[in-house]
Amino acid sequence: VREEEDTILKPSDILGLEEREFYLMTYxxxxxxxxxxxxxxxLEIRFPDLAAES
Incomplete structure (x- = not known):
C-alpha cells in the first residue's frame, strides 16, 4: 500500500468561507x-478578581 499526501484543503478554501460556514475533518x-x-x-459571566485575593 502506497500512501500519497494530497492537499485536501487549500488556504484559499478556508479563507473563502462565509459567516457560520465550517469544515469538519474526521476519520x-x-x-x-x-x-x-x-x-x-x-448570560453574563463574572470572573473572580484573583489579584484582590492575594
Missing part, C-alpha cells in the same frame, strides 16, 4: 457545513 472524511442562526447570548 470518515471531510465535510463542509453551515451552522444555524442563534439568538444573542443573555
Amino acid at each position: 470518515s472524511g471531510l465535510f463542509r457545513g453551515r451552522s444555524l442562526d442563534v439568538s444573542p447570548l443573555y
Whole structure:
C-alpha cells in the first residue's frame, strides 16, 4: 500500500468561507457545513478578581 499526501484543503478554501460556514475533518472524511442562526447570548459571566485575593 502506497500512501500519497494530497492537499485536501487549500488556504484559499478556508479563507473563502462565509459567516457560520465550517469544515469538519474526521476519520470518515471531510465535510463542509453551515451552522444555524442563534439568538444573542443573555448570560453574563463574572470572573473572580484573583489579584484582590492575594
